[in-house]
Amino acid sequence: MPRIRHTTLTCSPGCTVEATLELFGGKWKALILYHLFEDGVLRFSEFRRRMPNVTQRMLTNQLRELEADGLISRTVFPEVPPRVEYELTDLGKTLKPVIHALKEWGDKYAHSLKQKKE
Amino acid sequence: MPRIRHTTLTCSPGCTVEATLELFGGKWKALILYHLFEDGVLRFSEFRRRMPNVTQRMLTNQLRELEADGLISRTVFPEVPPRVEYELTDLGKTLKPVIHALKEWGDKYAHSLKQKKE
């Protein structure tokens, strides 16, 4: 329950760039959002399949933060076994151009990054 | 001189989203790029004025990483006092849509984020 927002607020005006970026601060958030844009609705286990390198802990953590930021919604179905579905909120959906821009760029230029093996 | 790239490579394909995001991993990189898009060419001290909350150390660090990634260029003028100018490379300029998307979203929706004062 830390959930400490960086309280960056680094730059006075016009620096909403940063505010936006804080949303993706978490290491996996962009990926989560990306998959939600792709698939619409996803269960916890489906995330795990799509992002095998993310630990449970981190996945839960990042999902919770995205939820706290009002970008995704979490619906629990009282069944056995339990089922939980995540989807984008209306606010979350407005991020589409951002995620899209990220993906577009990556598709075109990611390969041209200088490889720096430590 | 660690310059350790996270070697994330988390997700097999289609996850260039993440690759792109790694470029902005640094806390201030997006802001640096943003200012370069605004102003074209900037000196070290000009960055400092535009980003008063960034320490020298961090500014230097982030500039170096952006340079190492081939996104900005660094030109030293052998004068006294020294002058160093930074500007976007051709590759760096291709990030315009991304930075623009980040800023657009921030301008529209940053205020609607849930305020979480820890």
Next chain:
DNA sequence: CTGTATCCCCCTCGATACTG
């Protein structure tokens, strides 16, 4: 299936002082 709870390493980043 969908998570919590711990433990703990290690990297990130701030503060401060020094340099060519």
Next chain:
DNA sequence: CAGTATCGAGGGGGATACAG
């Protein structure tokens, strides 16, 4: 002016075990 050097804290995030 434009940086380096060093120190040190803090928290992000991995591994693992446990729970409803």
